[in-house]
Amino acid sequence: MFYMILTLNTHFFHYQECESFQIKRCQRKMKIKAVMIDLSGTVHVGTNLLPGAKEAIVKLKSAKVPIKYVTNTSKESKTSLIRRLKSAGLHIDKDEVFTSLSAARNYIISQNIRPLLLLEKEALEDFEGIETESPNSVVVGLAPTQFHYEKMNEAFNLIKSGGSLVAINKSRYYKSEKGLSIGTGAFVSALEFSTDCKAYVVGKPEKNFFHLALKDFMNDLKPIEVLVAGDDIRDDVLGAQKAGLQGALIKTGKYQEGDEDRFGEPNYLFENLEEMADYVIDQFSDP
Known part of the structure; x- marks a missing residue:
């Protein structure tokens, strides 16, 4: 193992290399x-x-x-996610996890909006108590069963009528057990394109x-x-x-x-x- 310290404009940068891995980039040295x-x-x-x-x-x-x-992850609730990870053998506590669903709920409450939730039923637990009657906003997560023409068209018309568009994330793709799979971003972008509006992204x-x-x-x-x-x-x-x-x-x-x-x-x-x-x-x- 070796260390090399470079000085540039009074800031310190470092480069470290060892047999098992490399830190290939130069960056300011700051303790983690x-x-x-x-x-x-x-x-x-x-x-x-x-x-x-x-x-x-x-x-x-x-x-x-x-x-x-x-x-x-927006396909399932925090509770469901933690249960699955514990079953896989990981010791994990609920207060250790911060999800984009949590961020979305915080945003919905702060903006006092009534969302049409394009989510899988496994994720709806994280939105219990949120008012969804007469929606004035569309909130989109990873919801394969919701991404069909009728539901997307419902979301489209709500936005065209003045509703806002909120993306839990705009991920391009993710790794599943079957390989790479398309993410939420493609469906959010479809709504952005067709409604001429830009989504507010929380994740x-x-x-x-x-x-x-x-x-x-x-x-x-x-x-x-x-x-x-x-x-x-x-x-x-x-x-x-x-x-x-x-x-x-x-x-x-x-x-x-x-x-x-x-x-x-x-x-x-x-x-x-x-x-x-x-x-x-x-x-x-x-x-």
Whole structure:
């Protein structure tokens, strides 16, 4: 292992390389005090945990590194998601998870809107108590059973009549047990195109999503002190970096070879979640 320190405009940058992984980018050296971890494609795919994911979480928790799971998953409620992950063997608590559904609910309440919810029934639990009679807004999540002509046309007409369009996320695609699958973004874009309006996005990669998740930590943390790890270079990593956090691209899930060069430079690049955990713990324990 070797370390090289460069000085540029009075800021310090670092480059680290070892046998198992590389941090290929130059970035400001800032100690990581907490980690936000994407779930789908980073920790699990479907009902299966990815290799090294469980070990990574155990290591981080044993080292007392604060963790928050941040996910754009909108196909099922937080309770359902946690139940599925526990069944797969991951020890996870409800207060450790911040979802785009949570962000959407917060937004709906803050704006006092009555949504037409284009969601799967498994996700509706997270919107209990929300008024949906005489809707004045369309809220779109990943809802394969809802993306048919009649329902999309209902949403179209509501928006054309003056209703707002809210996207829980605009993910392009995600990794499922059957391979890559189309995400919510295609259907949101269809409504944007046909109604000549722009959706308000509440999930990743929006800056506000990361800052809301940051508030969930008990510690008084600055954005730059938190590392976001995920398999989506644009929504997870570059979104986090634009929001002032550090970003680590994990080469699992939807990751495609060359993503780190094709779309933008991540602060860190790791083969899997366990390598990320080893790096964080190594510098977390430094004085």
